[in-house]
Amino acid sequence: MSSTQTVQTPPLFAAPRRLGTHLVGGEEVAAAGERELTRADPATGEPAWTVVPATDAEVASAVDAAAEAARAWRRTPPAERAAALREAAAAVRAAADDLGSLLTATTGRLIGQARESAVVAADLLDEAATTGLGATGRTLAGAPATLDVVRREPHGVVAVVTPWNDPFPTAAGLLAAALITGNTVVHKPSERSAAPGWELARLIAGALPAGVLNVVNGDGGTGAALVADPRVALVAQVGSTAVGREIAARVGARGGRVLLENGGKDPIVVDAGVDPAWAAGQIALGAFTNTGQICTSVERVYLHEAVAEDVLGELVRIAEAMRVGDPADRATELGPLVDEVQLAVVDEHVSAALAAGAEALAGGSRRDGAGCFYPATVLDGCTADMAVMTEETFGPVAAVTRVADFDEALRLADAGRYGLAATVLTPDLAHALRAAEELEVGTVKVNAVFGGAPGGSADPRKDSGAGAGYGPDLLAAMTVLKTVHLEAAH
Incomplete structure (x- = not known):
């Protein structure tokens, strides 16, 4: 475990099947909201899960924690960030059986496919730990007595909003890309797969300094509060086209940026x-x-x-x-x-x-x-x-x-x-x-x-979204460019 880590990770989700906590600043915080969402077992139709959505204040607290951790995390050497992701990958891979069983119980995915999707999530964390150590900018052909470079820098706080249908690889890919490039994250898994999303993120957060990865559980109201926060510089969302367009409108109105992978036919x-x-x-x-x-x-x-x-x-x-x-x-x-x-x-x-x-x-x-x-x-x-x-x-x-x-x-x-x-x-x-x-x-x-x-990358077209959804170009999208011109003092 990394020396900067403060998060403790108790055993995986246990009975009763009630998700009433959020991860904020390295601590599991009991949900304060009064609303509850009830989810049924898709195989039986019987009520099986209860999720307590984060309040607006709890969402703001999670963004507070991410913003507070941002300065130190962006200054963490990329090799150390990569080591943390490899540690997270090992934790996810070790928990693949439990994660798969949880995904099957909540969404009905076949058990073999569910376990394999957890392994793929671990692979994506490892992949980002390698590709994230690649080129971080370029040198320009300036005058001989000057130094001109283009730097890639993190956005700051990134909101990651993920769907229920393939939550492990989708979340791992976006989280890894945001984290390896020096961003801090507030993650909201889909309420349809809240428990698997929570467990995956909690395992990843266990390898990171407190506040670098925060998790809020909830539904559309929770997501709306998160993407509306002006401190969130980038929103990366995978989900429906309707939700993607609403996010684009909300974030664009305040000058933020979005990465969207939406519906398909x-x-x-x-x-x-x-x-x-x-x-x-x-x-x-x-x-x-x-x-x-x-x-x-x-x-x-x-x-x-x-x-x-x-x-x-x-x-x-x-x-x-x-x-x-x-x-x-x-x-x-x-x-x-x-x-x-x-x-x-x-x-x-x-x-x-x-x-x-x-x-x-x-x-x-x-x-x-x-x-x-x-x-x-x-x-x-x-x-x-x-x-x-x-x-x-x-x-x-x-x-x-x-x-x-x-x-x-x-x-x-x-x-x-x-x-x-x-x-x-x-x-x-x-x-x-x-x-x-x-x-x-x-x-x-x-x-x-x-x-x-x-290593492939793709931009969805038409109503299917905008911005690279995976690969090295996703890493680039998780950064912003800065040009630096340097001359010696006279």
Whole structure:
């Protein structure tokens, strides 16, 4: 543990399942608010968690602590900041099983995926500890008797607001980028995954000096108070487009800066000549992983008519064979949606599509019984005006449109208000290069719905946000530039 550390980290979240504390200035502070948020177990529908949102005064206190710690932390040598992040990574990796179980219990994510997401969070902390020691500025070609440099400096206090659907990697990536570059942080995890978010941040804070990382729990009201504080120089948010726009308006009105990664409606284009079974497997992976609740889930499917029947046959077979059930059971392949609110959105989108002429080849209606379960669904005959093709569904739904050729598929894939990511499955190199050039999205994936080497960066387009969401360019976005011109005294 670092010599400057004052935070004590007791055992992971224990019964009763009530989150009534915040982390402020290195101390766990009992929540003073009277409001309580009740969250249900997504697998049973029974009340399981209570969260006490931070009051405006508690949010201000957390910002106070971050502001007070900022001067010392920015002056901490980068190598020492990196060592702290590596220590935090080790703590997160050691707690991966407990963190995974907590995420499964609160959001319904499959236990194996939940644990792996905690490991990825640890990897991101380690990665930032390495990449954060890279170039911190540049020297300019000034006059021989002068020194001209451009310095990268921290913003100061950064607010990190993260979502519920993949909270460990999302939070770890943003927190690590802010911390390694010398910023102090106030973090607000989503109220839908408050307990996992709290535990992850608490483990990271355990490797840091008091006040460098503070955590406030709560809902939109808590977040609104945080982003409105004039001492918060930068807000980094991952979440819905609606919330992102509200944050941008609030922060912009006071002259602050924002980094936003928001909604997506990612397409997949399936070209002629692909292997139907492989293509169906890629679609299923993209549409059904985490019950379709990933920012870059496949939500629109454009099938070339030459392969459509065969691909759909394989996709339906996969969907109907998926084992739906308890997310804590490692044999389960499709768990519940996060809550009844999300279940209602999925059901509404699918029902409207069916009423407008789409055909359910698999699934198509919510499952009877307790819990927020919805079966893997394949809809054929979807049209561009359906909500299931235009708005975030965020559920296990593969909405399919058949197309006559690659040109039509590319045009439809590029349409709409979102521009987060897109996938193209094609054996044609010319088509792959066209897709990379023409698709107005932050990330283009060819012949794989997930994957990619470390070190990449992407700016989401359109309504999907603004500013690098990961990679070395995220580190740059966590800093501001200063030019220094130096001459010897005469």
